[in-house]
Amino acid sequence: MNIRTFLILLCSCFLQIGIAQELISPQQAVDLTLSNNYGIKISNQDVELAENNAKLLNSGFLPTLTGNAGSTFNIDNTEAEFSDGRVTKLTNAESSRYNASLNLNYILFDGLGRAYNYKRLKEQYNLTELQARETIENTIIQLFTVYYDVAKFSENLEAQEETLLISKDRLTRSEYQFEYGQNTKLVVLNAQVDINNDSISIITTRQQLNNTKRDLAFILGQSDNNFDVSTNFELNGLLDKSTLLEQSKTKNIALLQTEKNIDINELTIKANRSGYLPTVGLVGTYGWNRNNNNAASFVAVSTNTGLSGGINLSWNLFDGGTTITQVKNAKINLDTQKLLKEQLLLDIERNFNNAWDDYTNKLLIYKVQSENIRTAKSNFERTEEKFKIGQVNSIEFRQAQLNLLNAELLQTQAKYDAKLSELVVLQLSGELLNTAF
Template sequence: MSIKSLLSISMMSFMVSVSAQEILSVSKAIELALENNYGIKIASNNNRIAENNKSILNTGYLPTLTGNAGATYNLDNTDAEFSDGSSTTLSGAESSRYNASLDLNYTLFDGLGRHYDYKQLKETYQLSKLEARETIENTMAQLFTVYYNVARISENVNTLQQTLAISKDRIVRAQYQFDYGQSTKLDVLNAQVDINNDSINLINAKQELKNAKRDLNVVLGNSFTPEFKVDTLINFMMDIDKNDLFNKMKTNNVTLLQLDKNIMINEFTIKANKSGYLPTVGLTGSYGWNKNNNNAASFLAVSTNTGFSGGITFSWDLFDGGSTITTVKNAKINLENQQLEKESIFISIERDFDNAWDDYQNKLAIYRVQEDNIITSQNNFDRTQENFKLGQVTSIEFRQAQLNLLNSELSRDQAKYEAKLSELNLLQLSGELLNVSF
């Protein structure tokens, strides 16, 4: 069977294999990651814990109700002397006591401590939501990095397959020319060496593609079929405005929002700590039942008591050794540190934003240059190929034109995906990554 026939069969088999593969779109990958990624699941559970903590059941606003019950049994030997001078001796005298009660305790006022604790818990819940959002954003950034890596390698594989097909066609032509005395055996050997090199590059690229797909499936929570293709079509957001994104960054960057929440939580912490300066007023209530079965030495054989009792408690820690004063002072210092930290981090984020913007513009420009370079390289290869068929250029010159085209295509694909990832990084810094449709 000829090399051309083998090549045709190989290409047909590859096309059947590709057509059977399911296409994983970017939107589908996002959906799977949000549903199955373990980091997102853990962040969601942490958010549920914070939601439970902010419930009124965890604030101290509700009273406590306690049930108590007890029983006592005595077996005594008793020598009893009465007031009239008579006496008696009891051996093995039995007595028992039973009691049950419901006790209610409710804090009417605690210096507003629980009021600010409740506000703190609500802000902590909002902070937890921001932390979950940060986890989702980081997971999406990881997803895009791995997804577009699969896309880039997929295009590399296609390009290397085309290169290998051209090299195989070249060796057929070189063999024909050698058979008819139009070239030397050296041309055939050179063509064979190039086929071997192209085959090795293709094998390595296919293995790299398998590894990249496995990496992608890890981000997806191992929820997709092992064999799949990804979408290699890239669309850039050409209407991005730097000033608009910068303003969104100042108001919607997840790191800055978390710092704001931490500052607010610390402000409530200061107010809650100041509650130590004020008194505490509480309400107590009880309903009880008591029954005593006394021995013969007692004037009462059986006594039973039931009833309500209630009261108000007032407590004011006039001086606690200065611990409240120290706690409030330290909380104020912590607040100042958080405000300073926000200013410092804002400067860093502003720098990162400017770097990301310039990086995006540069990579977008490089991608456009690489696209223009593809046209030049393709024209150069087409002309060199025609001249090679006519015997007007050497196999070395043809191979050089082929490699130039290959390198141009690989560089173009690299530039395309780097520009897209740079764009996504810019969107993440501005807090817009989760607001973009894919």
């Protein structure tokens, strides 16, 4: 089997591999990621934990009820001397005691500490939801970074396979021309070398495509990477910079988390201040006691049941400065969060402007590359016609062929770079999850 036959079979095998694979659209990719991605699943588990913590059962508002029970058993040796001189001795005298009780404790007032702590748990739940949203947004950006890589390598592979077919046709023509004495063996060898190079490029791109598909399957939470992705999408050229910039100052996920931390710290200050106030509690007990006494006792058996209740007040007049320190530190933390918010607003505006410039520049590059590919196609078609009639040599034809291939690869790269930069702008403005993919 010669090299030409081997390469034809190899390329046929490559073409057959791509047949009958499932096509995953961008929206389907997002849906699969939201359902199966392990990072998102873990963040959802964190939300469930925060939700449990923010419920009434963890608030401290409900009373506590405890049950106690016990028993004792005694064997005593007793010697009793009475006033009239009589002496009574008991050996191995048995006695036993049994008790059971229910104890109720309920805090009526604790300086509003538990009320603020309950509100703080609610806000921490909201913060956890925002953190889960941030995980989702970052995962979607990661998803499309890989998704567009798969699409790019798929398109590159098609362009390279088309280039290989052209190179094969050129080799066939060169062999015929050599047989009829119209060119030298060197022209045939050059054509064979170009086929080898094109085949190596296809093998390399195929490997890159397979590796990237595995990366995409991992993000999708799938074990099978036997799928294709869509290469057809529209670039949204209607984004309004001023509107998105204003939204980034109110909807950006990092900013929302900082604002939520400010709310939590304000509640922390109020909760810590509750240490200055007294605590009033309600206590109640229902008890049962039974005593089986030995013979030395005046009462052989006694059984008591009873209900008791009361109110207690506790006021920590001075705790060594712990409460004062906690309040001061909470105020410092609040001031820190406010400073972080101011810094973050500047950072968001800077990042947004950078992302917007990157987006507009990549849109422009894509348009330029689209014009360039039209020029390269026109140049190649003219060169091909001249090559067929012998007006250009194989080196000039090959150069036109490579110029067209490079233009196609650069246009594909520019297209997906522009689309990804568009998603980054939407993420910074807080609109990523409101986008139709």
